[in-house]
Amino acid sequence: MGKSLIQQQIVTKDSKGLFLTGDGFDTIAVSPNVNERFVKKYLNPINTYHIPSDLKKSGEKEIAAYPPLFTFIQPETGELVLGKANFAPAESAKQKNRLFVHNYIIPAIRKEEWIHHSSNIFHIEHFYGLEDTEHLKEELEEIEHLAYTKENIFAKKQELFHVLQLDEKKFKELLFACITAVAENKRVYISFQASHDMQHKYAMWLLELLFLYMPYETRRLFGATTFHNEPEIMENVHVMFVEQGSIRLRNKAVENQFTFDLSQDKINGLNFKEEEHDYLHFAYEALVTATELDEFFIYCERALKGLDKQTKLTIQTYNSLFLLFYMEKLDYYFYDNDKVATLEMLLVFLQKKHREKLELVHIFKQVLHREELMKDASIVQDYLKLVLEIQKVVEHVDVVEFIVKTIAYYEGEAVCQSLWQILEKYPDTYQQVLSYMSDIFSYAEIIEDYLKHQFSFQHSLSKVLINIKNLLQINSSFEHNGTFLKSTKNRLVYEVKKNSHPISIVFEIVTYFQRSLPFESYKRMVLPDVKGQLLVQLQLEKVNLADVKHFGEIFLLEKEERSFEIKGWEKEKFEVLELLYTYFYLAFEQTQYVFRMASAPITAKACELAQDIIKENGLFKPYERFLLLFPGGMEGVEHRQVFSYIAIYGSEDEMLNYIEWSLKKFGTSPRFSHALKNYLITDRNSIWKKKEMKRELASIRSQSLKKLLKEVREQTANPGVKFFRKYGVLLIVVVILGVVGYFYPTLNGQ
Known part of the structure; x- marks a missing residue:
C-alpha cells in the first residue's frame, strides 16, 4: 500500500441474500495500492450490514429507516480502517437489496493523527453512499487528508447518559471493560433501547466518549462496530453494539466476555472494584468537567517507553501513572497513602530508558528531599530497598544523605542492622555511605557499632574474612582506622583461641590475607597478633604432617612478616616446628645444616x-635425611636403633630397601655389620624369618652381605643341623665302615 496516502475501497452487494459471498458481492472501486490479500483477510469480514429484526420482519421499504453501520478496526499490520455501510431494500420482488460500503484505509505511519484526535475518526465529513454508485470510477484516488466536522461531544453527554440510563458507575465499568478487552483480547457487547435512527447516533457518541478516555496504547488496537443483530466474535473488533434482547448468556459468543444490557440494567463478566481504579475516577472527573486527558496520556507515553506491550495495555499501569502524574504537580495525597507502592511504580517505569523520563526522576528526587529520612519503621526496609534499586537504575541521583540519616535515626534498634544488610548488597552506594559517615565525627559511634557487628561471633570466620576484604575495598581508610583494626584483630585472635586445631585456623586466615587482601599495612598490624596467639595455643604433641606444612607457609615463607618477638616456650615451639618443616619440606643439605646449628x-x-x-x-625416604633423626646422624649413626625403629614401624619391604641402601653406605663398617647381624638374628620382627625375604636378601649383590648371611644362617640353624654341619663327614665315614664291617664276614664266608 502507499506509505503515506490514505487508500479507499468501495464494495457493493446486489444479491438478495445479505450474507452471501457469491455472485453480486464485489469491490467495484479501489485505490491503486490496496492489495487483494489485505482485502480478503481484513476488509471482507467487515463489508457487511445487519438489518434490524423488526425492519426485516416488516419488510420496510424506506431507505431512511435503515441506519448506517460504522466500523473501525486496526489489523496487526498497523493500518486503521474506517468504514461506513449503507443499505437499501429492494423496492419490488424483481429488484435486489443493495449494500454499499466505503472504507478509508489509513496507513500505519499516519495513524497517530487519528489516535490522538478522536474527531478524525468519529466525525468524518464525507463517505460515499448508494447515490454515488453510478458516478464512481474503478480506481479511487489516494488522498492526503480526510475532512471532518468539529463537534463538542461533551455537550451531548447529558442526553446520552439520560437515554442510555448511564451513571458514573456504569461509565467507569464500560471504560474498564473496553480497556481490559483490548489488553486481554476480549469483547464488549452493548445493547440499549432507542429507535433505529437514534441507535447509530448514540452508539457513535458513546464510542467517542469511551475512546476519548482510553490511553493512547489502547486506542492503537481498539476496534468497534455500531450494530449487529446479535453478539458475534469478529477479529479486531472489541466493542459491538447489538440489538436489544439479543444478549443471551448461553450464547458461546458472550462466554467469558463483557456484556452490558443497559435497558435491563444487566451487566455480566466484570470483576470490578471501583475503589481500586484511581484512573477511572480521574477519567470520570475529566468527563464531568469536559476535559480531555491528552496531557496525561503524553506523560504516560514517555513513562512507558521501553516497557513491554502488556504493561502498556493493562489498566493497573494507568492507575499507577495517574498517582505519579499528580505527584509531579506536588500533590502527595496518594503517595502518603502508600509510599512503598509509589516507589515500586517508579522503579517499574524507570527500569527502561530512564534518561528519557526526566519527570519521573524528578519525582524521585522530590520524594527524597521531602522525606529527608524514613521514620516509619514498618516500611523502612522495603522503602530503603526501593530507593537503592531506583538509584541503581538512574545512577546520578544522590541518595547518600537520605540513607545516612535513616540509619542514624534507627541507631541502637534491631532494624538498624537490617538496614545495613540491605545496603551491603549495593556496593557503590554502600561505599559512598561508609565514606560519608567515616568523614564526619558525629557518626563515629554508628560506624563503631556497625563494625563490631560485622565481626561479631554470630558470623563464621569465612564471613568475617569476607567482611574485612569488602570493607577495606569499599573504604581503604579503614586500613588505618583504630576501631576497624581493633575489632578485626580481636575477632581473629579469639578465633584462634577457641579452636581445638588453631594452626588450621591461622592458615586459613593467612592464606586469605595473602590471596585477597592487597592492604600490606593492615596485614602487618594484624597478622603478628594472630600468629603469636597460634604459638601460645599450639600443642607440639598433637602436631601432624599437614600442620608442619601449614606452619612453614604461615611463618617461614614470608620473612618480612615476622615483625614480632617470640620468647620463652613459644620460641621453643617455633624452633622445633622450624626444624620439622626443614626436615620434611626442604633440601637435604639445608636440613643437615639446620640440624647441626640447632641446640641439642x-x-x-x-x-x-x-x-x-x-x-x-x-x-622413611630419603634415608640420608631419615638418619638425622638418630644419635650420631650420618657420621656416627646408631645402627641398632635404626634397625629396631624400622623393624617396629616400617614394612618388610621398607627394611629390605634400607638394608640394600645402607650396605652401599656402611657395608665396610664393622659396627654396621654387627648391628645388621644382630637384627637378623635376634629381632622378633626380623625379615630373616620369612622365606621370601631370605631369598630377596640373598639376591642382593654384596660379598660382605653374603658372608654375613652365612654367619646368620649358621647361628640361626637348629642344633641337629649345627651338629651335622660340624661332624657330618666323620659321621658318614663311621657309618660306611660300620656297614662294611657288618657285611664283610658274610661275604668272606661265601
Missing part, C-alpha cells in the same frame, strides 16, 4: 616428633 634440646624434641610423624605416614 630442640633437635631432640624435633627428632622425637619427626619419628612420630614418620610412623603415621611411612616417610
